[in-house]
Amino acid sequence: MQKAAHQATIQTFLQTCRNHRLKITPQRVAIFKKLTGLGTHPTADEVYQMVKKDFSNISLDTVNRTLLTFAEIGVVDVVETFGGAKRFDPDVSNHHHFYCIQCGEIIDFKDPSYDDLSDPENLQHQFQIISKRVILKGFCNACLNHKSN
Ligand SMILES: [Zn+2]
Numbered sequence: 001m002q003k004a005a006h007q008a009t010i011q012t013f014l015q016t017c018r019n020h021r022l023k024i025t026p027q028r029v030a031i032f033k034k035l036t037g038l039g040t041h042p043t044a045d046e047v048y049q050m051v052k053k054d055f056s057n058i059s060l061d062t063v064n065r066t067l068l069t070f071a072e073i074g075v076v077d078v079v080e081t082f083g084g085a086k087r088f089d090p091d092v093s094n095h096h097h098f099y100c101i102q103c104g105e106i107i108d109f110k111d112p113s114y115d116d117l118s119d120p121e122n123l124q125h126q127f128q129i130i131s132k133r134v135i136l137k138g139f140c141n142a143c144l145n146h147k148s149n
């Protein structure tokens, strides 16, 4: 199991915005930088809390809509939700998730054998499958250590 780290760089981000004729504003750049700087899978509210330190006029709604726009143009991913608020993933490369059911942390990992899992035959006939992600659920190390104390 390898740790994943494949975020769009700021250059890729700016180029993708230009390709989609999305205006590059200081707020958009800040939102992108905060999100990719985290290395986690934050909610729009978590990104908002950080961005509003620099842009006191920005609203949660703006941050939320910006993140959804980023997802549309493919510079971030929306994570499958496990209930609760929508979460965003700065890593748009092929990777898998470990989800801690205690603290809600989503940890990225890469694993070629998961990438190579074959698709169920009945689904292959029904759908066009373009990507796959394995989600493992359990307790992260921090929560395990906490439990045993
Ligand atoms: Zn945990």
Ligand SMILES: [Zn+2]
Pocket (backbone or CB within 6 Å): 041, 089, 091, 095, 096, 097, 107, 108
């Ligand atoms: Zn991820």
